[in-house]
Amino acid sequence: MRRFVLRRLGYALISLFLLSLTIFLLVRVTGDPTVLLVEPGASRADMDALRSELGLDRSLAVQYVSFVRDVVRGDFGRSFYYRTPVLELYASRLPNSLLLALTAMAFSLILGIPTGILAAVRVGGWWDSAGKVFALLGLSMPSFWTGLLMILFFSVYLGWLPSSGAGTVLHVLMPAFALGWYFAAAHMRLTRSSMLEVLGSEYVKLARLKGLPEALVIGKHAFKNALIPVLTLAGINLVLMINVAVVVETVFAWPGVGRLLYEGIAFRDFPVVQASVVLGGSMIVVVNVVVDILYAVIDPRIRYER
């Protein structure tokens, strides 16, 4: 077990190393980072001063070490636009992102799990076909287009929901649905296949042989076990949602970390862009490790693999 955890942590460190190295190198390969780091319209002397201040005349290896040291300390520099440390900015936006992601997750589970179970129980039937269409549409519609259509219908045509901003419960409904729709399709698919697998297993057959009513077999015996993979995926997806929300957040002007990234691009606020990507990537790496280790705790077979 300890060996597994150590190896998994090792892989995670490699991932983080590659992530930081990629971002570090890309900034430098694609041109003089001072151009990206100074505000537009800065004078030559300012740029030279900044270059020596940032130590860009040193060797790449030395620069990389100091870059990593700053990142580990949580020092991502200051935003040009807001003139505050980037990390503070990110932290102030994170609660909004979490709220959006959690609501979207609730939508996706409420929509995805029951439809997935129904599709599995009535496999090949009407529900199953309807579920397939739903899943296919969900996976094919870009979330930002779903959002735009909802604004058209609920804000412009009906005038029921606010089209942008945050603050009330009403504000979170549309972005959360637009974001959750894709994941609802993914959760539905997984629930269906996982449920089908469980329904074919020996203990479900036994429960049926005992003469348990079908509702009890499905509701009590099959449902619980079929849910494990779905909830695992949901855990990973929650972090993913925070990071893919950028387009939906842009549509609804939702003040989350995705919106921060978008503003960073629009205002050429480079420290913000860099920090958003490093922090988002690290979040995903960490969650992957936690899930893998939890899996190994639950299922001993995984520990001895590879």
Next chain:
Amino acid sequence: MSVNAPASSRTAGVTLAWRWASYHSEGLPVIPILILLILGFLAIFAEFVAPHNPEVGTLSLRFRPPAWIAGGSSEYLLGTDHIGRDVLSRLIFGARVSMLVGFLAVLFAGFVGTVLGILAGYIGSWVDQVIMRLTDAWLALPALMFAIFLAAIVGPSEFNIVIILGLVYWTRYARVIRGEVLSLKERDFVRLAIVAGCSKWTIMRRHILPNVLNTAIVLATLMLGVVIVTEAALSFLGVGVPPPKPAWGLMLADGKKGLMAGYWWLTVFPGVCIVLMVLAANLLGDWLRVKLDPQLRQL
């Protein structure tokens, strides 16, 4: 007789060919193929099909609704946008951008992923370790954010988008193809080739590559939808295809300017195009997966 003989054998040949075709096209997804063919046709012949110049508009004709609504004219069938450009023409030229970027990015990603997958699977040892660790690390990155980051640095252009999407999406090919190669490596024809004295490179090129191509094609079709949505998202955010080029994602971004005023056609039509194309690619990919590669059915 001698005159009839070739004719009858030809009909027999045709019947056979028809039988072969109908067997192999069982459950052929006609609608997705039709959608892709129509979009492909529009993309290739955009200059001849589009009624107007997609990049030049008439300001006095801005925000015209589609033809069937009061105020619309048959000259601008699907209406005009915020600077008076014809929506239909932009959609038609947009098909070209989407298809070009989509296909090239999938090809590029497929090339990188297939080459790395074959190398990792066949050579093994440290090469395998390095490539697979790189793949793992890459998979951990949030694809969309990574693409946005790259696009923000290198600046918007169609060529850059292709490179970026290729760099972001090669990992899936590498993983799946490495797995295939691992099992191919143990097959008799590869062992015979080794005994016959073929070099590693010859074996990889002549014996391994043709056998993983089916898998690569299936993956490519399935990736096409993902790539097109990502391109649209990047263009929508302003880091993809640069304006005034007509890309569907860019049109949605422009359409947002008229959204609150209720100019729905600027938002609905480009989105419908994206969904049609992605849907067609996904359906075709699903069908190919079952047809060409039984091993991928679980994917």
